[in-house]
Amino acid sequence: MVQGIVNWNTGETQEWLQQYVDDWVSFYRKHTNDGSVASYIPILQEADPNDLGITIIGKNGVSVRSGDTHRPFTLQSISKAITFIVACMERGVSYMLNRVDVEPTGEAFNSIMHLEMKPVKKPLNPFNNAGAITVTSSLPGETSAERLEPVFQLLERMLGYRPRLNVDVYESERDSSTRNRAIGYYLLEMDFLESDLDVTLETYFKQCSIDVTIDDLARLGMVLANDGMDPKTGGEIIPRQVARIAKVLMLTCGMYDASGKFATYVGIPAKSGVSGGILAAVPPRVRDETMPFTDGCGIGVYGPALGEKGNSIAGIRLLRHIATQWDLSIF
Numbered sequence: 001m002v003q004g005i006v007n008w009n010t011g012e013t014q015e016w017l018q019q020y021v022d023d024w025v026s027f028y029r030k031h032t033n034d035g036s037v038a039s040y041i042p043i044l045q046e047a048d049p050n051d052l053g054i055t056i057i058g059k060n061g062v063s064v065r066s067g068d069t070h071r072p073f074t075l076q077s078i079s080k081a082i083t084f085i086v087a088c089m090e091r092g093v094s095y096m097l098n099r100v101d102v103e104p105t106g107e108a109f110n111s112i113m114h115l116e117m118k119p120v121k122k123p124l125n126p127f128n129n130a131g132a133i134t135v136t137s138s139l140p141g142e143t144s145a146e147r148l149e150p151v152f153q154l155l156e157r158m159l160g161y162r163p164r165l166n167v168d169v170y171e172s173e174r175d176s177s178t179r180n181r182a183i184g185y186y187l188l189e190m191d192f193l194e195s196d197l198d199v200t201l202e203t204y205f206k207q208c209s210i211d212v213t214i215d216d217l218a219r220l221g222m223v224l225a226n227d228g229m230d231p232k233t234g235g236e237i238i239p240r241q242v243a244r245i246a247k248v249l250m251l252t253c254g255m256y257d258a259s260g261k262f263a264t265y266v267g268i269p270a271k272s273g274v275s276g277g278i279l280a281a282v283p284p285r286v287r288d289e290t291m292p293f294t295d296g297c298g299i300g301v302y303g304p305a306l307g308e309k310g311n312s313i314a315g316i317r318l319l320r321h322i323a324t325q326w327d328l329s330i331f
């Protein structure tokens with residue numbers, strides 16, 4: 001179970017921290033039986049429902065890794081945070097906020113009920129499918145490859161390598177995309193899309209199909225926790241304003257219609273995906289020397305068994321436990 005713990009500044013080990021996290025992961029692994037893997041994208045059913053892993057990377061260089069840390073999985077809805085950030089960087093924050101609102105829907109991630117029920121002028125937020133497809137339609141470029149290039153470039157700057165597109169997942173998603181196509185046509189009819197629907201959907205399916213690991217999610221979380229700055233060099237990767245809006249949206253909409261409960265019981269900006277990943281960004285908080293990671297940290301979780309709202313069931317419970325033990329809530 002022990003995966004190792006390193007401090008990139010000192011090389012020091014902190015076994016006590018590792019031991020706690022190992023125990024918690026073993027305990028919450030049993031909770032994976034309370035959920036089930038996503039099946040509406042056929043290939044996602046191949047995931048092992050009992051997998052559970054976590055990586056925590058702190059600003060001071062300490063990292064803790066436990067459980068199934070080496071499984072690659074696709075970003076799925078976590079990509080919505082990345083494409084929103086890229087769209088803000090490419091098109092400008094005010095421009096994007098004119099195209100998509102920043103209000104939670106209280107509905108499932110693939111619902112468009114709110115678009116029909118309310119006289120809205122734009123999708124309610126960039127993290128449900130309707131808003132995310134709208135954001136993707138704003139990415140500059142003619143082809144999906146051109147539109148995804150700045151997405152891959154931003155990921156490469158944060159991760160230190162260029163992640164790859166999982167073609168099998170992309171094809172499975174594309175070939176089972178009736179709901180997203182229906183959403184796309186509805187957006188087209190409402191005049192919300194900025195570019196060709198087919199290219200937009202192809203780009204959206206591909207952004208969801210980028211392979212990552214929980215180490216990658218923890219690195220992304222650490223950059224967001226650090227207001228968009230590289231924790232090692234201090235250089236800006238994401239403009240501060242954009243990083244802050246992304247965290248607001250993660251807190252209010254990142255777990256869909258479970259966001260209120262997640263904010264109440266965990267209290268950390270986070271974004272989930274149906275493959276079972278959760279990206280969490282813990283900002284620095286009031287110092288208490290007895291608590292780990294007071295300078296902030298990024299957390300990546302993987303647990304493909306999902307609860308009824310489409311979020312990793314054991315992953316959320318593990319995060320809740322750690323947030324309570326280490327006082328990670330931002331509130």
Ligand code: DON
Pocket residue numbers: 075076077078109110129173180208272273274275309310311
């Ligand atoms: O569009 C979809 O339905 C998927 N590619 C992504 C949905 C998702 O990850 C929702 N998250 N919990």
